[in-house]
Amino acid sequence: MKRIAALFLALGLVVAPAASAQGWMNQFSPGQARDSRNQGRTVPLSQIFNKLKQQYGGYQLSADLYDKGNGKSVYEIDWMTKDGRKMHFVVDAQTGAVLDRRGA
Template identity: 30%
Template sequence: MRKHKPSPGKTAAALALVALIWPLGAGAGDHDRAREARERGDIKPLEDILPGISRLYPGDIVKVELEREDGRWIYEIKLIGKDGRLVKLDVDARSAEIIEAEGR
């Protein structure tokens, strides 16, 4: 089995994508609450979570959103797997636990 090592370029691209997408889907208040949650340590930075995701689900990340659901922060990550299929992941932003995976 070949190991997939996440490239810094893919991580940087995903972070840039988040910077573009996140403000479009959230109001200024949501953005501030998410930033404050990160500063308090309530959520892990995306750059800490993506390497683990890339090891388990190799492919190209195409979209990331951070949302508040049922009292907890969730990273919603969409990626195109090595087989070309779309994979949707819900990841607990505090623990980095994958809550749900579709399309694998």
């Protein structure tokens, strides 16, 4: 019985990293993001940051570019507002439009 449990544990350790890696497959590498911006397929982050700064003040905490399939891509941005609230934005990378906004 202990051997079977150990086998399942070992199998779980092998399969779990592969499963979690699949969730990251849609994230652009820095080079891919730069190429996409240079080719005009995505709005520069600086433009989006300027809009967020005008509306909320504050500064960017993190930003990532993701491929959502069918030629669609989005920026996921964490932002600290001027009054100290942390917010999360999902922004259409082609248009710069905010698609979703969550905050504290």
